[in-house]
Amino acid sequence: MVREGCSSVLVTDFDGTLTQHDFYRLVLDELVPAGTPDYWSWYLAHKVTHFEALRLTFGSAPAGEAKLVDVARRLELQPGLDREVEALRNHGWDVVVASAGCGWYIERLLKEANVHVDVHANPGEIEDGRLMMRLPVDSPYFSQETGINKPQVVKDAIARFDRVAFAGDGLPDLAPALLVPAELRFARGLLAETLTERGEPFRRFGQWAEVARALCAL
Numbered sequence: 586m587v588r589e590g591c592s593s594v595l596v597t598d599f600d601g602t603l604t605q606h607d608f609y610r611l612v613l614d615e616l617v618p619a620g621t622p623d624y625w626s627w628y629l630a631h632k633v634t635h636f637e638a639l640r641l642t643f644g645s646a647p648a649g650e651a652k653l654v655d656v657a658r659r660l661e662l663q664p665g666l667d668r669e670v671e672a673l674r675n676h677g678w679d680v681v682v683a684s685a686g687c688g689w690y691i692e693r694l695l696k697e698a699n700v701h702v703d704v705h706a707n708p709g710e711i712e713d714g715r716l717m718m719r720l721p722v723d724s725p726y727f728s729q730e731t732g733i734n735k736p737q738v739v740k741d742a743i744a745r746f747d748r749v750a751f752a753g754d755g756l757p758d759l760a761p762a763l764l765v766p767a768e769l770r771f772a773r774g775l776l777a778e779t780l781t782e783r784g785e786p787f788r789r790f791g792q793w794a795e796v797a798r799a800l801c802a803l
């Protein structure tokens with residue numbers, strides 16, 4: 586959906602980009618029982634997809650909804666996000682979230698913060714106290730590997746908007762980040778390190794609000 590008055594769009598990752606922390610990391614560190622297989626190493630060894638590694642990890646924590654909500658609320662979503670998004674729209678920039686994580690916590694946190702943006706993420710529900718994530722088979726951006734094909738989200742935006750910016754922090758953000766011009770490519774964390782190693786220019790940020798303010802200043 587293209588919002589009226591917005592000829593530009595910022596496609597943004599969620600975990601570690603719009604938030605300071607990763608939901609996956611907190612679940613793994615705090616809620617997954619000892620003795621659970623290291624699904625991330627399975628992914629790194631190409632035994633399972635990125636989606637499967639996350640799905641299996643989330644599904645192995647029978648923590649109950651209250652604890653999972655508590656973890657989500659400790660991700661440290663960008664404070665004042667509703668105002669930042671409104672300022673962006675006033676400057677012609679819409680915002681779209683593209684995440685390989687789960688819409689269950691993303692949509693909950695955005696709703697609590699009174700933020701209304703399009704979200705492309707993997708669906709999920711709490712069943713028997715566990716977060717059960719599902720592949721977004723009905724999404725136009727469906728990918729077997731990550732659930733949501735972030736590069737496709739960016740390519741689609743490039744086809745529809747005059748300017749497309751991207752912000753991210755992880756390795757799944759590398760391909761979509763390289764699709765946008767360097768002055769609209771925002772990175773922190775491992776994405777920033779990887780872009781630096783590859784000699785690819787980008788704009789470094791610490792907090793997502795810095796991305797929003799940089800775009801408003803263009």
Ligand SMILES: [Mg+2]
Binds near residue numbers: 598753
């Ligand atoms: Mg991330």
